[in-house]
Amino acid sequence: MMKGKNIFDSIEKIQNNIIDNKEEIERLDQQIGDGDHIFNILRGLEEISKLRESLIGEPIDKVFKQLGMKIMTTVGGSSGALFATLLIGMAKNYNSQSTDQENIAKMFYEGVEAMKKRGKSGSGEKTMLDVLIPVSEILCECKNEKNSKIVADKVKKVAEKSMLSTKDMLATKGRASFLGERSKGHIDPGARSSQLAIDAVCNQFIN
Amino acid sequence: MMKGKNIFDSIEKIQNNIIDNKEEIERLDQQIGDGDHIFNILRGLEEISKLRESLIGEPIDKVFKQLGMKIMTTVGGSSGALFATLLIGMAKNYNSQSTDQENIAKMFYEGVEAMKKRGKSGSGEKTMLDVLIPVSEILCECKNEKNSKIVADKVKKVAEKSMLSTKDMLATKGRASFLGERSKGHIDPGARSSQLAIDAVCNQFIN
Amino acid sequence: MKKFVNNIDNILTESLSGFGKAHTDIIKINHAPDFIARANKSSKPKVSLISGGGSGHEPLHGGFVGYGMLDAACPGQVFSAPTPDQMEAAANEVHNEKGILFIVKNYSGDIMNFEMGADMIEHDHATIIVNDDVAVEDSTFTTGRRGVAGTMIVEKTVGSLAETGANLEECKNFGDHVNKMTGSMGVAFTSCTVPAAGKPTFDIAPNEMEFGVGIHGEPGRRREKIKSANELSKEIIETILDDIKPNKGEKVLMHVNGFGGTPLMELYLLFECGQKLLNEKNINVSRSIVGNYTTSLDMAGGSFTITKLDENIVEHWDSAVYTAALRWKM
């Protein structure tokens, strides 16, 4: 069963993966945004890491809720609102009677649905949702797959492919939308940071 | 006898010599001043050149007076006030009964005296006066020398030597004085522009 | 990057503290969550105006808190929308019987965080979305236009109306109206440097400008060769006029806004260019304001904002205001 420890271990991995790709994320938001995305993400990760001690023994839904609240109150910007919405949405949909597999699929699905509402956006708009929506879909498909390595591998590939697909999209949401045609040719920073986070989590299962 | 035409020919030579050394003068005032000296000088020369047509036939004292007034009302800065004072002072001391040699010595001497009063300064303070005072002195000494080539040669050498001597002086007047010890090692911009002007006039007699 | 800074993580907190101490007569600062509120609450019930957004645009918005303008402002990190708890705390502090009116620049991050903040409060509330930037084409398929220097004009005029005791709906409608009467567009010569990044957000050649730039140094309509002040004013002003379509002889307010790194001398020169153009087109510049009001840190460049004036807008523009950055008649 999923434990607080698993969540905080994942956060650590995510943090490392983001730090390893700091310059790239920074550059992406400078190219089609305002350059703050990496600082927003790093601030959020640092803040939630600090909750390890106090939350590690708490129920999963409480952990996700507190993580979401922390992101909501410390990050700001689009990514702060959206990731907070994801985590709080996930918290609301945890069911202690379900399997981990089922829980993850359901929670992630509902979290992403909440993000879509919050951001008034969907697929193909050159945002982090272009990664998160396909990931949520593949997680649902794999709901009954017992081998977590297989699931992780699939998710990782979907995330990477969809992250790359944002490169040639025309942005219609978020700051990049102001660029019109000029937004093309650059990967969306939020898509990249989301994919790196997912990648870090998947690698825990693969390796 | 000195004519309006001689004066305007000299102005043209001065202008050329200043333009040829534009970058150097600009740099000198950037190093120990505020960088405007070359623009002040060029503006003044351009403005007085325009008076050629209207003043060329006028009496010498009137020419000097009008040149001084023009400098006074178009240049600004320290150099505007000082060169205007020089020219107006010169105008006041023209004597149509004297020889050119005598006139030049007397006019220049009195013009420089007026500058000293206006600037509340004298020799050794790292200003244009460190060129103009020795020049005025040598002109007085040569008052009876008939060979203008010899005079020009002497004046030219004195001007150059005294201009160079400002390099190691400590500035106590003008903007460079705020620098204290740091003013040392740079030639004074006003000394350089004054020397270039004198040089241009002398060369007319030498060549 | 050279800045007056002690520790890059504390610049906002220290700067806010200094702001509070420099203007004790006008405002007070709340830390964690950060917001700036009027030093003294109005003794008469009124609609409370709350704005906010990423920092780095000073004096917007904190400099506009005070009598006749905002009741509170919520500063986010540099160029990042503030967090919902800031809006919640500010609303609870300043509400004064007649509800809360949020004034939000049209950026995803601001909209979302303000919405989340609004969800957290119990008072009546409404939101004005400012989207005056005509550089960005509006269409139903996009996020729409950005909110830029016109925001100050909305805050001033609605702030004035709120002082008269107008209700929430009236204030909201008037703000939407002023926003609709207003168009802005700018040009940048250099990039700004986000303190945490320590280097310029974008590279730009010595002979290029970013036409239609946003107030975060985000790219605009196009990158092009530098033009004369007259030429670029013409392009900007015509784009704005195409949008707000003033009638011949109509009165307007013209605002030349500096982005931070451009000397006042140039901003007044720009005003001269704009004034001449409007004059030629028989449009009457009857109010004007020139200066650095909606900045992008140290970015060089500036923008024009034009607001069509009716009697109400003029009245609420001219009325008394007492804030750190705008002050007249008191």
Added chain:
Amino acid sequence: MKKFVNNIDNILTESLSGFGKAHTDIIKINHAPDFIARANKSSKPKVSLISGGGSGHEPLHGGFVGYGMLDAACPGQVFSAPTPDQMEAAANEVHNEKGILFIVKNYSGDIMNFEMGADMIEHDHATIIVNDDVAVEDSTFTTGRRGVAGTMIVEKTVGSLAETGANLEECKNFGDHVNKMTGSMGVAFTSCTVPAAGKPTFDIAPNEMEFGVGIHGEPGRRREKIKSANELSKEIIETILDDIKPNKGEKVLMHVNGFGGTPLMELYLLFECGQKLLNEKNINVSRSIVGNYTTSLDMAGGSFTITKLDENIVEHWDSAVYTAALRWKM
């Protein structure tokens, strides 16, 4: 060099015209000779205050023409003192029975040109020389200290006294007094770019600052490695206090002035540093003003100015003022 400019030779004229058009309620512009005068002469006789200096320091001095401050300002070319005919024409325009008081920053060029201007007028006149810059050591063998950001404080307070009908001698003495109570010092991170030169006045390494810089980008006390805001504030403030020597508990006005290229956020951070230091030393910051008032084109950096306050200075600082750049209580 990137600027809003049509023709480099016309920037001053165009900028002045724009300034005039943007503030028709406050000032009017005279061209050739250039000066800025109040739109309306006071109906009561008063001492007329005239200041001026090189351009590039805006809003100083033109932004301070208006009720409660200057009667006229004479702008020179960028960083060059104005010419005597400007002062003559301004004096003849604004004199109002009680004589002319010139307020001049202590630079050779300004002193000489103002003297020549004064020689040309027939009205009673006197001159206040402002020399508040403690960065430069004063000695009887030198030109003495420069006039910098403290000039605005002299202009505000003497301007207020002049409105009361005080005579020329009283105004002159009060100005000398305020000047003596005032000390300033600044630091620059970058050079400014004189438009005609088109390139920075000085080179400075990315990790260096010019300590004690003048307001023309002229070198200061020394070039040194960048320090934290706290450290450099400490050095500056202690140098100022050594000079003006306030008593324990004494009230002061603290002015943080930006040179043009530094965001407001940093200036307030600097204010916070200074405020803390003075607090520790038991000196009471009872008045404050933060912003870009005495600039050096686009130079990044800023300065502290501290004025010891007595009842008179406070009264004339607080009194109503209505100019383009400073306005309160009217």
